[in-house]
Every structure is written in structure tokens, then in C-alpha cells.
Amino acid sequence: MEFPEEVTSIAEDIKTMKIRGAGRIAKAAARALMIAAERFQGGSVDEFVNYMRATGELLISTRPTAVSLPNAVNYVLRVLEERRYTSVEEVRKAVIEAARSFIEYSEQALKKIGEIGARLIKTGDRILTHCNSKAVESILITAWRQGKRFEVYATETRPRYQGHITSMDLAMEGIPVTLIPDAAVLQVMESKRITKVIVGADTVTANGAVINKIGTSQIALAARLFRIPFIVATETYKFSPYTVVGQPVEIEERPAEEVLPAHIPGVKVRNPAFDATPPDYIDMIVTERGIIPPKSAALMLWELFHRKPSESRLPGVEEDSG
Numbered sequence: 001m002e003f004p005e006e007v008t009s010i011a012e013d014i015k016t017m018k019i020r021g022a023g024r025i026a027k028a029a030a031r032a033l034m035i036a037a038e039r040f041q042g043g044s045v046d047e048f049v050n051y052m053r054a055t056g057e058l059l060i061s062t063r064p065t066a067v068s069l070p071n072a073v074n075y076v077l078r079v080l081e082e083r084r085y086t087s088v089e090e091v092r093k094a095v096i097e098a099a100r101s102f103i104e105y106s107e108q109a110l111k112k113i114g115e116i117g118a119r120l121i122k123t124g125d126r127i128l129t130h131c132n133s134k135a136v137e138s139i140l141i142t143a144w145r146q147g148k149r150f151e152v153y154a155t156e157t158r159p160r161y162q163g164h165i166t167s168m169d170l171a172m173e174g175i176p177v178t179l180i181p182d183a184a185v186l187q188v189m190e191s192k193r194i195t196k197v198i199v200g201a202d203t204v205t206a207n208g209a210v211i212n213k214i215g216t217s218q219i220a221l222a223a224r225l226f227r228i229p230f231i232v233a234t235e236t237y238k239f240s241p242y243t244v245v246g247q248p249v250e251i252e253e254r255p256a257e258e259v260l261p262a263h264i265p266g267v268k269v270r271n272p273a274f275d276a277t278p279p280d281y282i283d284m285i286v287t288e289r290g291i292i293p294p295k296s297a298a299l300m301l302w303e304l305f306h307r308k309p310s311e312s313r314l315p316g317v318e319e320d321s322g
């Protein structure tokens with residue numbers, strides 16, 4: 001099947017991580033579906049439906065770990081099943097509206113997480129974060145704009161160095177930020193007396209485990225050692241309905257060149273992009289619907305998806321409550 005160039009280029013940008021971060025990936029997918037719907041020419045309602053489903057599959061195939069991607073696609077394409085459409089124009093409009101509503105929801109959720117999470121931040125905090133999470137940034141920037149004064153330690157986050165993005169974004173806000181090598185986490189936690197760790201999430205499982213950038217679970221272990229609160233910030237569309245029925249989360253294995261640009265004969269490389277932090281190491285999860293303990297993840301999933309046992313419900317969108 002042929003897709004519009006803008007759509008294939010969004011898919012490629014997600015794959016190559018030009019577009020990255022679980023939340024932004026989800027929004028980009030919704031945007032791609034909107035563009036695909038707008039560009040579809042001629043044909044029947046059935047052809048449109050098949051073409052939209054194929055576009056969804058193309059987008060979902062780009063990266064396997066962040067559930068925000070299939071959750072976004074399923075939410076937008078759910079409208080295809082809702083009723084029988086009599087014209088392409090009618091179904092096109094429904095898809096475009098659903099994509100728009102996802103993007104809007106996502107932006108509002110980030111704002112809300114900022115407001116809720118900022119209540120946890122105190123003047124004098126020394127906060128450690130890993131990778132680059134817009135949900136975490138939203139909390140830190142909101143707290144800073146409220147006048148709270150704290151400093152942040154950001155890990156480099158090898159091999160893709162997303163810690164540089166975090167450092168730049170925070171520095172631009174005037175927040176004191178120090179970039180540290182990933183391997184310095186334990187040393188910095190102890191010597192700088194870190195008061196909180198806040199990280200994002202790519203997927204939250206039904207048992208409350210958090211899948212996030214590789215290295216997160218080591219940081220959680222270190223935080224446990226020093227009794228430092230370990231906080232996760234995430235939109236509810238990163239809760240995985242698939243894990244309710246025991247489906248494991250696939251951990252993306254990225255190209256070896258990211259770790260070792262020039263091949264060394266006889267040297268093998270592993271490059272898993274994510275790891276799982278067990279619920280026991282997580283103190284709380286800050287979502288746009290409030291703060292929950294990780295053990296309540298299954299309840300949250302029930303709340304978000306129970307109205308229809310299909311996996312196509314988007315967490316949290318109020319318009320679906322009827």
C-alpha cells in the first residue's frame with residue numbers, strides 16, 4: 001500500500017529517533033493518521049478503512065516498547081468500528097477529530113502532570129533525572145515558575161545522550177542543572193545528597209512495573225539504597241492494557257553502532273534501549289489523573305479500559321465516558 005510521503009517520513013523519524021519520547025511519539029502518530037486521512041483520495045468507505053488500518057500498522061511497527069504508540073493509534077482508529085459510515089467524508093472527519101482530540105488530551109495531560117507533580121517539589125531539593133522526559137520537565141519547570149528553588153542532576157543517558165536535551169531545556173528555564181555520566185549516579189546520590197529521583201515512563205504494566213530508558217532500574221536500586229524517593233511521571237496513555245492479560249513488554253534492541261560506531265573484530269554489542277523497574281522500587285506514579293502507588297496500576301487500567309474490553313480505548317478521554 002502507498003502512503004503519503006509526510007506519513008512515511010513521520011514513521012521514519014520515529015524509527016530513527018528524530019521524533020522520540022513516548023509522549024511525542026504518540027502525538028506524532030496521531031498527527032500522521034490525521035494527515036493520512038486528509039490525503040486519502042477517492043475510493044470507498046471500506047478502502048478508506050483498510051488504508052487507515054494499514055497506516056496504523058505502519059506507525060506501530062516503528063518502535064516496539066512504548067505503549068503510548070499503539071494506545072494512540074488504537075484510540076484514533078477506534079472510530080472506524082464505532083458505527084457504519086455512509087461516505088468517505090464522514091469517516092474521514094471522524095478520524096481527524098479523534099486524532100485532534102488525542103493531541104489535545106496529551107497536551108492537557110502534560111500540563112496537569114506539571115501542576116500535580118510540582119506539589120511534591122520543595123525549595124532546597126536536589127533532584128536526579130534520567131533521559132529526557134517531557135512529563136518530568138513539565139513538573140520541574142512548573143515548580144520553578146512557582147518560585148521553588150532547587151537543582152537538578154541529569155544523566156547523560158548513553159548511548160543517545162538524551163540527557164543533553166534535558167540539561168538544555170532546564171538551563172533555558174534558568175534551573176541549575178548538572179550533567180553527569182550515567183556511571184556517576186551512585187557517587188552523586190551520596191555526595192550531593194540527592195533528595196528525589198524523578199523519571200518518565202514508556203510503559204506502565206498492570207503490576208506497576210515501569211519500563212523506561214535503559215539504566216532506570218539501576219538508578220531505582222541506588223535510590224533504594226539511600227532511601228531516596230523514586231517518582232515516575234507519566235500520562236495515563238502509557239499504561240498498557242496488553243499487560244493485563246500477561247503480554248510481556250518487548251524491549252527494543254537498537255543498532256550496535258549506537259554503542260560502538262566502528263566495529264571491533266571479535267566484539268559483540270548489546271544495545272537494549274529500555275529496562276523494567278519493579279513496583280517495589282517505585283514510591284509513586286504522578287499522572288494527569290492524580291498520584292497513585294505503583295500497585296494501583298491495575299486499578300487505573302480497569303478504570304481506563306473497563307467500559308469496553310477492547311484494547312482500543314484511550315485512557316482518560318472524558319468524551320468516552322457515556
Ligand SMILES: O=P(O)(O)OC[C@H]1O[C@H](OP(=O)(O)O)[C@H](O)[C@@H]1O
Binds near residue numbers: 023024
Ligand atoms: O513521554 P516523555 O515523558 O517525554 O518520555 C518518556 C520516555 O520516553 C523516552 O524514550 P526514548 O527516548 O523515545 O527512547 C525515555 O525513556 C523517556 O523517559
